[in-house]
Amino acid sequence: xxxxxxxxxPEQPPEERIKNFDDVVIGYTPEMAQTEAQRCLxxxxxxCVKGCPVGINIPGFIRALREGELEESYTxxxxxxxxxxxxxxxxxxxxxCEAKCVLGIKGEPVSIGxxxxxxxxxxxxxxxxxxxEVEGLDxxxxxxxxxxxxxxxxxAQDLALAGVDVTVFEALHTFxxxxxxxxxxxxxxxxxxxxxxxxxxxLGVKFVADRAIGRIYTIPQLMEEKGFDAVFVGTGAGFPxxxxxxxxxxxxxxxxxxxxxxxxxxxxxxxxxxxxxIGMGKKVAVIGAGNVAMDCVRTARRLCAERSMIxxxxxxxxxxxxxxxxxxxxxEGVEFHWLSGPLEILGENGWVKGLRLQKMKLGEPxxxxxxxxxxxxxxxYTLDVDTVIIAVGTDTNPIIGQTTPGLExxxxxxxxxxxxxxxxxxxxxxxxxIVTGSATVIEAMGAGKKAARGILRFLGVDADVPLVxxxxx
Amino acid sequence: MFRxxxxxxxxxxxxxxxxxxxxxxxxxxxxxxxIVRTREGGERIPLTIADFDEEKGTITCVIQAVGRAxxxxxxxxxxxxxxxxxxxxxxxxxxxxxxxxxVLVGGGLGVAPVYPQLREYKKKGNYTISIVGFRNKDLIFWxxxxxxxxxxxxxxxxxxxxxxxxxxxTVLKDVLEExxxxxxxxxxxxxxxxxxxxxLTKQYKVKTIVSLNTIMVDGIxxxxxxxxTVGGKIRFACADGPDFDAHEVDxxxxxxxxxxxxxxxxxxxxxxxxxxxxxxxxxxxx
Numbered sequence: 001x002x003x004x005x006x007x008x009x010p011e012q013p014p015e016e017r018i019k020n021f022d023d024v025v026i027g028y029t030p031e032m033a034q035t036e037a038q039r040c041l042x043x044x045x046x047x048c049v050k051g052c053p054v055g056i057n058i059p060g061f062i063r064a065l066r067e068g069e070l071e072e073s074y075t076x077x078x079x080x081x082x083x084x085x086x087x088x089x090x091x092x093x094x095x096x097c098e099a100k101c102v103l104g105i106k107g108e109p110v111s112i113g114x115x116x117x118x119x120x121x122x123x124x125x126x127x128x129x130x131x132x133e134v135e136g137l138d139x140x141x142x143x144x145x146x147x148x149x150x151x152x153x154x155x156a157q158d159l160a161l162a163g164v165d166v167t168v169f170e171a172l173h174t175f176x177x178x179x180x181x182x183x184x185x186x187x188x189x190x191x192x193x194x195x196x197x198x199x200x201x202x203l204g205v206k207f208v209a210d211r212a213i214g215r216i217y218t219i220p221q222l223m224e225e226k227g228f229d230a231v232f233v234g235t236g237a238g239f240p241x242x243x244x245x246x247x248x249x250x251x252x253x254x255x256x257x258x259x260x261x262x263x264x265x266x267x268x269x270x271x272x273x274x275x276x277x278i279g280m281g282k283k284v285a286v287i288g289a290g291n292v293a294m295d296c297v298r299t300a301r302r303l304c305a306e307r308s309m310i311x312x313x314x315x316x317x318x319x320x321x322x323x324x325x326x327x328x329x330x331x332e333g334v335e336f337h338w339l340s341g342p343l344e345i346l347g348e349n350g351w352v353k354g355l356r357l358q359k360m361k362l363g364e365p366x367x368x369x370x371x372x373x374x375x376x377x378x379x380x381y382t383l384d385v386d387t388v389i390i391a392v393g394t395d396t397n398p399i400i401g402q403t404t405p406g407l408e409x410x411x412x413x414x415x416x417x418x419x420x421x422x423x424x425x426x427x428x429x430x431x432x433x434i435v436t437g438s439a440t441v442i443e444a445m446g447a448g449k450k451a452a453r454g455i456l457r458f459l460g461v462d463a464d465v466p467l468v469x470x471x472x473x
Numbered sequence: 474m475f476r477x478x479x480x481x482x483x484x485x486x487x488x489x490x491x492x493x494x495x496x497x498x499x500x501x502x503x504x505x506x507x508i509v510r511t512r513e514g515g516e517r518i519p520l521t522i523a524d525f526d527e528e529k530g531t532i533t534c535v536i537q538a539v540g541r542a543x544x545x546x547x548x549x550x551x552x553x554x555x556x557x558x559x560x561x562x563x564x565x566x567x568x569x570x571x572x573x574x575x576v577l578v579g580g581g582l583g584v585a586p587v588y589p590q591l592r593e594y595k596k597k598g599n600y601t602i603s604i605v606g607f608r609n610k611d612l613i614f615w616x617x618x619x620x621x622x623x624x625x626x627x628x629x630x631x632x633x634x635x636x637x638x639x640x641x642x643t644v645l646k647d648v649l650e651e652x653x654x655x656x657x658x659x660x661x662x663x664x665x666x667x668x669x670x671x672x673l674t675k676q677y678k679v680k681t682i683v684s685l686n687t688i689m690v691d692g693i694x695x696x697x698x699x700x701x702t703v704g705g706k707i708r709f710a711c712a713d714g715p716d717f718d719a720h721e722v723d724x725x726x727x728x729x730x731x732x733x734x735x736x737x738x739x740x741x742x743x744x745x746x747x748x749x750x751x752x753x754x755x756x757x758x759x
Contacts (some may be wrong), residue, residue: 112481171693173510173517173557174738181695210559212693213589242707249726251733258696266516266690274514275541277734291744350729397694397711 004107007036009114014331018301021185021269023119025089025326030464033118037066040110041102048112051100053446054154056080058097066120068085071291074123081445082157083150083196085124086179088117089188091442092322097278099142105250111381124195129202136204137163141459144169144228146400149177150441151234151432154448155455160203162456167228171212172265175419177236179441180259181265184299197451216402231431232454233415233423234448238397242390243287247310247345252352253279256292256391263299281386283307285355288391289319289340294326296389297334308334309383311359313341313373341375345388353385393438404428412437420454421447429455474554478531483614483623486538489523489546489583495530497560503589504566504684504716507532508692510557513547516542519689521586521661521715522561532560535585535614562692563599563715568593571656574600576648577623580641580662581607586684587661588618594659595622602655603627604644610635642669649677657682660719664728671719681719685710688733703729705735 009015017024028036040062048058055342057076076086093099093113141164145152146168156166164350174180174191190284195405196368213219213235222228240255242248254262259280266276268369269289275322283301285295291311301308310329312319316338320325330336339360346354359379408416408424415423415430416436422429433439479491507523524533549555566591572650574595579587584605595601605624607613608631620626624632627635635643638652641662649655658681660670674681687699687710701710702723704730708714711712 029521125530136674171559172691181691210557212559212562215505215561216496239709239712241695242697242700249707249718249730251730255697258698260694262688271514350732397712399694462644 006039006111007032009111013335016330017186022304023089024186024190025114027121028114028118031065031117033076034066036111037062040066040305043102046272047100047102048097048110051097052080052447053096053440053442054080056116058099061438062112062115070119070122071128073119075127075414077119080449081442081443082153082184082200083193084116084119085120085192086188086196087442087445088113088115088120088266089115089192090179090183092439092440092458094323095440098357100172113200114431116200120196121192123199124192124435129199131161132162132436134161134203136165137420137461140165141461142167142228142229143455143459144213144226144231144260145234146172146219146231147177147234147236147428148175148207148235149179149432149444150198151236151448151451152177152232153197153446154445155232155234155429155431155452156205157200157203157450158449159455160200160205162263162452162461164456165215166205166288166460168207169211169213170207170209173209175207175209177212181261182295184260184264185269185297185405186298187295189266193338199255201410204394212399214399219232219400219404219425220405225428228244228270229426229459231402232448232451233428234432234444234451235397235400236432237394238413238445239395240390241393241395243342243392245342245344247347247352248390250345250352250388251346251350252279253345253388253390254279254384256286256288256296256389257394257417259296259389260292260299263303278303279387280305281352283309283385284389285309285311285337285362285383285385286389286391287311288393289314289316289321289338289387290391290393291321291325293389294321295330298325298329299331299334300387300389301334305387306383308332309340309385310334310339311337311342311355311357311383313355314370315339315373336459339373343380346382353384354390355385355388357381358384363464399435420457421451422458424456428460429458474556475558476554476698477549477551478529480549480551483535484612486547487535487612488538489533489535489585490546491531491533492530492555492558493530494558494560495527497558498525498530498532499527501525501532501561502565503593505561505563505566506586506692506715507534507558507562508689509546509555509559510674511542511546511555513556515545516540516559517554517559517690517692518542518546519686519692519711521684521686522584524590525589527594530541533585535582559692562667562711566590566593566684566716568597570597571599573654573656574602574621574624574652576602576604576645576655576658578604578641578645578658578660578662579606580660580666583660583662583666583684584615584619587659587692588615590659590661591619592622600624602648604629604641604648606630606641606644606666607635613698640669641666642673645670645673649674649679655679659683664724664731667719668724668728672726673721675720679755683719683722684715685717685722685727686715688731701730740751751757 360373363374432444
């Protein structure tokens, strides 16, 4: 076998997988995992770790894996990352750890993500836990985590390991935040998330659903009336953005959040008698080309759309989605309309009838460094669609800001934090998308972990918390 | 789990739930709503809070059985428990002492959610005129509660079996003609009623607030399903509202959006249920 090449990871064939919501990636067999793990050079000064936003000891977990010590491998992973079975699936490894792998210089980097997934899955299937519940602090310290998404979970785990009494408040009826309502089951199965949450619960972390903080209790109330010594806000991305083009409120136009929530949260796999309508037609255009757009268009494909289309005003090379997602979408028969700028959503009797587009070409680079799309005159055309899904990102949700006196927000409404992730309100910390704007699962987790250290310092707890290295991506 | 502490049937299709939820009762303010989900797989249903009692630790909602979920709710009994209750949600109504009179209009089921606003306006020392509308006199409820906080209490019935024959707008027009010192009108009820009230008060240039119970999923500003154009801008009823200036609302668009899940979309749903039934998990090879 060519050592320069990575061990291919089995996947469901495209024609099969578009008929189900099962994991697209089947994953390595033990033999494949061994073969791939053997490729790791075990660098003394491993560059891959510097590419990981939470600084996982990557050579360490791979070494344990190839020695057959799966439990040790899992322990090494979870020192930095409470949810490896999740991150092994959704991290953009190709631009993080794997981008730094020495093997990548002359060949293909180690499949770090697929190995992480393998070990994470092994732990899920064998019900192996991070650690048993840790003895509480004396005097006890209570911390409230607002939001059960990636940032909150990472913060919760590190605090719990330090003996803090942690309660996670979630506004929705189920836990996991974007992992649950956002990422479709074919990329991240719901039972994997629940299994990972179960492990965090076993550390003594309490999870409370149906609590919209800022409404039922404000953050000052959590601290003054409910006895929390500190609060971490990890409420994630907020209001969906719209395009401000005519026709956006026609029936048949949805935000990506709405579409994904209706499918993932309200019609989850394995739950019978789900009656929440999805509201998707037969000819679906998704505007945008990020990971969320790919999730939407591939979901539409699985929900029997006759045409599932991506419409993006820039070129394919500028798509912010993971290479793997675009590739998977192509395999599944998604149509791509690159360099197509939406002008107007056409309607008839209040319903979507078409999407008016204009061809674009690439001009000079803009502020983001990407070449700016420029309209080409007289190239307008109409796509025959009945559903338009808008996946162009989010603005901030104002609820926490409006109900927390003294909380400093920047001009876009994101929460301002210091180097310890503490906000302008003493004892209130924040991290994840509500601070940085839309980012990845692992970046949010990095912020959650950093906040956990800040909180422990604030509480005067002397805990041996592993440091997170600075990421160089 | 949240217990149905008390249940009352108002008509063949309308009923009241008093739910045990001490923390929600404590935090609730007039104008806010909750989202209920009765069981696993159930829909998330937004309901305006019609009353809240911090001492008893309960909130009250009046519900009309219109769809599958609300019919399931009507079958539940006192003492039963619902799985999820999220709230209070939405921005509380801005209620203060006004220079002139305040008119509270409730149509049909909207009579219930306008009640806490009436009570609060009265407590703030306003002169209050309540107008409630029902199809007929058998459907009238809470008239005693309304009288307690109303300086004037007027009823309209479609068939004239009680009060003025006609709609709430018939009575509202009388009131607008009668007084020239009305500071504000609050109208809650079916979209068509709120739109009619809005058109009427616009002629008289009287500020009017409506409570928009649009189609929602999460209720916390995440999905945008509830969006409505107000003053030319997209606003989210769940997080920016539910109260909006009626004269700024794009009523035609809003009423079209309320039909989003009627009719032809059922086909997509059938497809989803028949062909695309979400399956169980495959075993991972590793």
